Amino acid sequence: MAQLKQEITLISGIGQLSTTLLGTGLFMIPAIAAGIAGQLSLLAWLLLFIAICPIALTFAALGKRYPNAGGTAYFVRQAFNERLETSVAWLFVSVIPVGVPAAVALAGGFAQQLLPAPFNTSLMAQFFTVALLVLVNLMGSKSSGRLQTVIALSIFTLVGSFIWKADIGTQDITFPAITSESVWAVGAALGVMFWCFVGIEAFAHMGEEFKNPQRDFPIAIIAGCFVAGAVYWACSVVILKLGAYGSPEFDATSIPWITQQLFGDGLKVVISILGFLACFASLNLYTQSLSRMIWAQARQHRPDSHMAKLSRQGVPYVATFAIGFVVLVSCSFGEMSGLDLEFFLKLANGIFVLVYLLAMLAAYQLLTGASKYIAAVSLVLCVLVFVCLGWSMLYAVSIFTLLSLPWQKWLKKTKPQTNIE
Template structure:
């Protein structure tokens, strides 16, 4: 058996993407963006959502036409060649040392609050998070989709309760007047905020597992992006109203602080549970997509290898164990390095934006008509965001340049039977 099971429905697809886009981002990015741009961050969210729409539509068109576990790497191969496909594939893997450990650390921070005192240790909480990730992934896509849909509903309920109890009114929704000075702060905020819409490229790896990819995959992307965008904007309104931004502590604890202020300490455990599973949902899809990307590469170029095999549940189990092991090692190194959370995010964003750029270049060559025009618009917008990243884009550029160099003759493509 060398084909993934088609078990993802439209509802579970929307649940998976929306929780992935919100996940870790909801608990840190609105506060970080507010710290950079203040009330102008509300404009930044609107600009980002408008910018993401062409990107989302282009990914939807690519996924509908070319559903594959290879995701962006597969799109690039269809448009260009196998060497660039492999470069994109391993560029995507390079996000593990910089992006995923930060997300796991955030999830583990919530988990620590739920553990008994004798087990209240940061590294232990991260190890438990990774072990749970591996277990959920080995259980299969269907079980994972149900879990993430339930998590999405709990996040919506949390944000809605903040709006209600926080007495958010029309005066809180007034947008500040734009000025020349505000443009620079909005641009700086966008460089961090793009993290909130990374996940579309990971979701592209799941296209092959939809029951009806041609119909449901594009709808899941569009609805998932809209739901996530609206939730982020609402959360930012609340954070700005109560001033839950501007310090390193708020960067990762604005939501727990708001919960304590609005509900009191009685909600602390519930917030910790929701926070953990929200962050977990985001990392879960990335673990799924990374393992499927490794499996897709093995299926294509090493079909007889252990990484190309599927379990009885139709899951790339060996690839999942490999990704889990790398993730575990990266988390330990990340914890010991004691680097700033924003530093990790910017490096990871560089990788994601470059992956988006390469996907849009592939779309320009593969798509036709208005879809090609959308790809051009998305390419320009992604280039603008890439420039906003400044020095942090060097990590992605150096890795991709090294991977794309013709160090060896291209392997002959071995297509699966």
């Protein structure tokens, strides 16, 4: 049976997760959160870090005990049954036509500024991003991990230079007094900030490719979350000090504006490149995880199919090309239909939170001791977030319900029975 190559190290694992969690969020979420809660957004970040710890610890415990390319679907199978595993797997795959194209559009916005005419159109920039995603994925997880580590170091350097140039002091990290009105503002900011830590579930699919999954996988999750959280918090401090928030324009351009204020116009191209790479890093891990999910299902149910084949680099290349094709079609549809980008993101968020919820439910069933209690806390947190999603959770619930119906059993009943005499 074909096996993925074990070539992810601890450092590259931390680099992959941290850049995935930062991704597009770094260029939008700190400014949006600051606009909602002001200086208290710093407190909201700390509360979010505390809340995300049990979820990260639970994924770390699951990945350590069950390193498998199937990720959450595999955890669900171990806890419950094979049919539910298949439903979870295809639930995760269902994010391809709604979530991935939305992220590609965000990355394409940065790429558009770098491409020459006539290739600097929105659709061409998205096609370029998808083609680059497929190419990097085909190179294997080792090369991909190195690239994302370089991207992570570049992001850390940028935010570090902000802290140095903005002359941040202790007075810039103090919290104002909390009132009854500010509590609601902090809660609203938390609802926005949660999406900065959507990505841990995708990283769970990479556990099988770690050189030492039992030791390095849980450390990579905890360290990756800590690094990403520290970068978000530091970036928020700079945004608050310089006042780069409070308007729709700042929601998407706070980082370029801060760079211009601190360093002048000379770094415009650098910011465009870094913005594209940050978005690309997040997309890259999701493309990897989705291809491995499809491959893991094929390996289990149809081991002789093309989807179950690996390239010489140990990459599920057929699944990677299939994802690239679906994303290209979805990007074309989204561009021609003019559907709102935020609409797609909300649908994708519903799927991600439901996947988190199901992973925590499996963890509560599988884990023992302190890990079981941590999983219980994580499950409650995920349920609360899922309820807060409102109408956008209906897409995830509808897809999961349809996938969970006994279609194979019904199809067998509808087939004509032949009697052999």
